[in-house]
Amino acid sequence: MEADGCLVLRNVFDGVEVDGLRAGIEAAVAVAAAAEPDHERTSAAGNRIVGTVALRGGPGTSVHWEAGGEVVRNLRPVAHLDDRLAACATDPRLTGPAATLLGTDGVALLTSKISYKRAGVGSGYIWHQDHSFLAAFLGARAGAEAVTAMVFLDDADAGNGALRLVPGSHRGGPRPDGEGPRAGDAAAVTVDAAPGDVIVFPTLMLHSSGPNHSGRDRRALLYLFQPPGRPHLDETPVARARPGRPPGSVPGRPRPRWTGRG
Numbered sequence: 523m524e525a526d527g528c529l530v531l532r533n534v535f536d537g538v539e540v541d542g543l544r545a546g547i548e549a550a551v552a553v554a555a556a557a558e559p560d561h562e563r564t565s566a567a568g569n570r571i572v573g574t575v576a577l578r579g580g581p582g583t584s585v586h587w588e589a590g591g592e593v594v595r596n597l598r599p600v601a602h603l604d605d606r607l608a609a610c611a612t613d614p615r616l617t618g619p620a621a622t623l624l625g626t627d628g629v630a631l632l633t634s635k636i637s638y639k640r641a642g643v644g645s646g647y648i649w650h651q652d653h654s655f656l657a658a659f660l661g662a663r664a665g666a667e668a669v670t671a672m673v674f675l676d677d678a679d680a681g682n683g684a685l686r687l688v689p690g691s692h693r694g695g696p697r698p699d700g701e702g703p704r705a706g707d708a709a710a711v712t713v714d715a716a717p718g719d720v721i722v723f724p725t726l727m728l729h730s731s732g733p734n735h736s737g738r739d740r741r742a743l744l745y746l747f748q749p750p751g752r753p754h755l756d757e758t759p760v761a762r763a764r765p766g767r768p769p770g771s772v773p774g775r776p777r778p779r780w781t782g783r784g
């Protein structure tokens with residue numbers, strides 16, 4: 523299925539592979555949540571985001587906690603935290619569709635993320651474009667030359683916070699975080715997904731997802747790809763100037779303009 527700008531790919535990973543990736547994301551959160559903190563900030567929603575020291579020969583990982591501070595909401599970057607997660611970053615089943623959407627011969631990993639959205643406590647994501655986070659590191663133009671491949675590890679539907687997309691919205695340029703669909707946009711679609719399904723969408727595509735009030739986890743891995751030859755997000759000059767921190771953040775102090783989505 524192709525929904526005006528994005529690719530919805532069914533059964534990309536089989537049951538055995540999904541089990542391996544589930545084990546991988548649980549191993550990753552165990553490593554990251556127990557790691558020595560390097561700095562800390564507070565998201566716009568008031569939640570703790572802890573940047574760890576460098577892990578497993580890669581960069582530090584940002585550990586974003588749910589309200590209450592007992593459950594991890596997301597981690598970034600993650601590919602270096604587990605070999606099964608690393609393998610996906612070069613898997614042609616992800617890189618091929620990413621290159622197709624980008625219109626390039628190949629792709630390089632820009633960054634990687636896990637969204638845990640745990641049963642009963644997983645919070646939602648406001649309407650946003652991944653571009654707004656990336657542009658702070660890469661500039662507006664390079665931030666638009668990237669795509670997100672979201673790999674579902676559980677059934678996802680409206681009841682547990684499935685992804686909502688506004689088809690065609692990537693053509694409208696950058697928008698402020700939190701601004702929902704505009705008059706003239708196509709109707710938002712909720713994309714139900716099964717474990718092993720993948721949705722690939724441009725960084726300018728408007729998307730959001732609801733909280734998970736259900737009794738079912740809705741875990742997903744997100745790989746952001748860019749044209750080949752460009753540095754990983756954590757190796758960009760902006761990130762290197764402030765290792766592990768979003769642009770402009772101050773260690774140990776909340777940064778009001780930072781949305782905390784990343």
Ligand SMILES: O=C(O)CCC(=O)C(=O)O
Binds near residue numbers: 637683685729730
């Ligand atoms: O996990 C989700 O539902 C959305 C994740 C997302 O949009 C993000 O990490 O920017």
